Amino acid sequence: MHFNKRFICAITLPLVLLLLASSKPTINKDQPRIPIDTIQLTDTLAMDTGVIRGQLANGFEYYIRRNVEPKDRVVMYLATKVGSILETEDEVGLAHFLEHMQFNGTKHFPKNQLVDYLQRAGVRFGSDLNAYTSFDETVYQLPIPSDDPELLKNGLQVMRDWAQDALLDGEEIDKERGVVLNEMLGGRGAQQRMRDQYLPMIFNHSRYANRLPIGTKENIEGFGYETLRNFHRMWYRPNLQAIIVVGDIDVTEMEMQIKTLFADLKTPDNAPARNEYNIPLNGKNQFMTVTDPEMTNTVVQVIVKHPESKAETIADYKVQIAKSLFNQMAGARFAELSRQSDPPFIQGGGSIGGFMRGLDAFTMYLVAKPREIERGLNAVVTEFERIKRYGFTSTEMERAKSNYLTSVESSYAERDKRKSESYVGSYLNHFLEGTKVLSNEDRYRLGKQLIGTITLEDVSGLGTRYYVDNNRDVLVMAPDKEQDSLPDESTVNGWLATIKDTEITPYDDNVLDEPLLKQQPQAGTVENRVEQPELGLTVLTLSNDVKVLLKPTDFKNDEIQMTAFSPGGTSLYSDTDFLSAAYATTVIGGSGLGAYDATQFTKYLSGKKISVSPYIGERSEGFNASSGKKDLQTAFELVYAYFTDPRLDLEVFKGTMERIKASLANRLDDPNAVFSDTINAVLYNNNPRRMSMTVDQVANINPQRAYEIYKERFADASDFTVTIVGNFTEAEILPLITQYLGGLPSTNRGERAYDLGIYPPTKGLQRTVHRGKEQKSSVRLYYFGDYDYSEDENMQMDALESILSIKLLERLREAESGVYGVSAGASYAKYPRHRYSFSIGYGTSPDKVEPLMASAMDEVNKIKENGPEQADVEKFISEQKRSLELRLKENGFWLGHLSGSYQNEEDPAYILSFLDELKKVTVESVKVVANKYLIEERLFKFILMPEE
Secondary structure, eight states, X not given: OOOSSTTOOSOOOOTXXXXXXXXXXXXXXXXXXXXXXXXXXXXXXXXXXTSEEEEOTTSOEEEEEEOOSSTTEEEEEEEESOOGGGOOGGGTTHHHHHHXXXXXXXSSSTTTHHHHHHHHTTOOBXXXXXXXXXXXXXXXXXXXXXXXXXXXXXXXXXXXXXXXXXXXXXHHHHHHHHHHHHHHHHHOSHHHHHHHHHHHHHTTTXXXXXOOTTOOHHHHHHOOHHHHHHHHHHHSOGGGXXXXXXXXXXXXXXXXXHHHHHTTOOOOTTOOOOOOOOOOOXXXXXXXXXXXXXXOSEEXXXXXXXXXXXXXXXXXXXXXXXXXHHHHHHHHHHHHHHTSSSOSOSEEEEEEEXXXXXXXXXXXXXXXXXXXXXXXXXXXXXXXXXXXXXXXXXXXXXXXXXXXXXXXXXXXXXXXXXXXXXXXXXXXXXXXXXOOOOOHHHHHHHHHHHHTXXXXXXXXXXHHHHSOSSSEEEEEEEEGGGGGGOOOHHHHHHHHHHHHTSOOOOOOOOOOOOOSSSSOOOOOOEXXXXXXXXXXXXXXXXXXXXXXXXXXXXXXXXXXXXXXXXXXXXXXXXXXXXXXXXXXXXXXXXXXXXXXXXXXXXXXXXXXXXEEEEEEOSSEEEEEEEEOSTTHHXXXXXXXXXXXXXXXXXXXXXXXXXHHHHHHXXXXXXXXXXXXXXXXXXXXXXXXXXXXXXXXXXGGOOHHXXXXXXXXXXXXXXXXXXXXXXXXXXXXXXXXXXXXXXXXXXXXXXXXXXXXXXXXXXXXXXXXXXXXXXXXXXXXXXXXXXXXXXXXXXXXXXXXXXXXXXXXXXXXIIITOOOSOEEEEEEEEOSSSOEEEEEEEEEEOGGGHHHHHHXXXXXXXXXXXXXXXXXXXXXXXXXXXXXXXXXXXXXXXXXXXXXXXXXXXXXXXXXXXXXXXXXXXXXXXXXXXXXXXXXXXXXXXXXXXXXX
């Protein structure tokens, strides 16, 4: 399970409990490639030959692949088959704690030198440098530039140090205890309290139930230094480890370096056996209800466990494809159920997939409306009973296969543009679990060949195979206030038995086959054409005054992205109409399009690589779209239809509102929701445009008014600016532009968005909210005010954000052990007024709120008084340079940059001088901007404390 924060190790279990587990791989290095044209279902799946694999004499394994997307970059992963499952009672939490310590001093990078060195190289924490610990493995990741030989060499040295050379200094261990305890504290809440109760049942009272990676407070506070050192010595050994290196590298040279650098790894003479643990099936059905005062919804899961099915042969791979078809078709049915005028649940569905450590599972779930568990569960179970009895229809199957083929073909078309990071997961799974890794070519050819051999019986039969009445867990999680209405086990069993005896009709697949557009639009013409060759940009002005920005690229082989904006948005409407305006695209987007209702429209889009979504924001309206080349005309047709032929489906609207109301019913039982609402209420004087919607306010969304507002916003295309980026030529796309964009209605009404005047007070204040059962706190600090908007000022603010984040992490986390994570954030806007906000946020224990706030303010004042350290300025510049190198090769970056520049009435060419402009960031310039905007009188302090 991957995480987005630095040093994240503790597992957060999702509702469906799809957790990573490791198992001993079976590797046959001499396995021959199978000619796809002559395959037999009994043939063993062939290993990807594009990766160089090997094993050193000490047992250490390696995977190396050359891949030049992105250019001049490489990703390195160190995987070790060591997780919390191996811990003794005295070692609980130490696998995770050890992962933390790898960043607090290794042989070649003592103390925090590793962090400092990588930051200087432009490596960012969280999104770059990262790690995770699970039950059965610990994995470290390091993406770095590969065009610097010294950096590449040192990156490999980092991996070698992580393999066996952590220093585990006593002083550093003691400092890290507080960090881990704060990570543990941050994870506490309703979900964790309930998890503590139900995990023993879900894990069949196996060892896994008592080995959550985060550990226990008592053990983290009290373990001895030697206990951790011994755990490291016994388990961090070469026969349990592998390195994965994928990127723009010389594979032969990399293999030589790995052989040299990792050959001296040693396994202790008294090393314990690496036992394999599992969750045994007990053949029983189990039931549990758990409640919590801060739980905001009632959630039911039905988990039917099965032995794991691994894909070893082509026949196994065919079953995997059949499962994906099953899940896709079941998902479509539940999406249809949710569109009813009175849907039976807030959310519901189910699937077949991996579960945990040697197990697969068929899982049904629902988020019930308040006190409607029986109705919701009956709806979910009835639909799967329908599938079990009658299977799927041939038309459902055709759509699912079409979607699958589109996915396979799209992936294959981008095989030479595939990112290095995307290869790593497959190699990790191969090492950790023995999962076969197919080449791009084999995955494509097998998918194309096998999909035609999969029958309705193959897919429908999975329901009978997996939906059985043993090894079934039923788990009900609910708010305390609904405890008296929760069913017991006999009641739920009675519901399930009744459904089995109920007559159920087969599914009726309502398909429409009509043209999307009643008639093709009258094409417009290009009235003006301007080139900006330095950007590769062409700007067209059409006869209806639509402006089109075209940037052809080769970053992807089959990707075209579009976005559009027009001034106006919800700012043009009164507070009375605000919610109707804000939800207008939700109402229209959920109603279908043209002649197609929502369900028919979803079916119409089957097999198409396409997405078009209109939006109405506060200051603009427009659309976002993406498409492959084959479906580009359809994408333009959808855009035209959303302008000219939107639908209003009152039944779908009623159902959507019902689900929204149900989801909001217990929202304020969540302490974080109350905290967020308080912040917004104070900053914006309870303005309805800044407050979260309540159940009562749902009634203010008028469907007819929403429909009218939508049509008003898209009635005039003359002030729309459309940006198109991707793999196309102007000659290819111009006919579509002139017909579908040039054919849009134009009235030249010349609108501008309004300044609503919704701004925080000019003078800061402090507000404390007391909510929550756990002894934990959250702190949010904000500065607001007017801003001297310019590209240079923006860069200086970005530098202040980055540098202050570094200093806060060093002080509050590393030096004072008071937080797990802390960050600063800067934002600024040119319209409607030049404004900025600057924030600092962290979580901690209640007793440390005031001391840490004083420390944070001290770091702010240091920058204001003395400026930042030169080294931190250099870290910011390095990170920006390395980041820009990658972003300039992304369609999404150019889409946002070009559209945003035109929306702000700026020249997008400034990006070309960005690297030169970075030279303007200095110690003095950051000091100036800090004094200019981090003004004490403007400081707002918001604190969430536990209930008194």
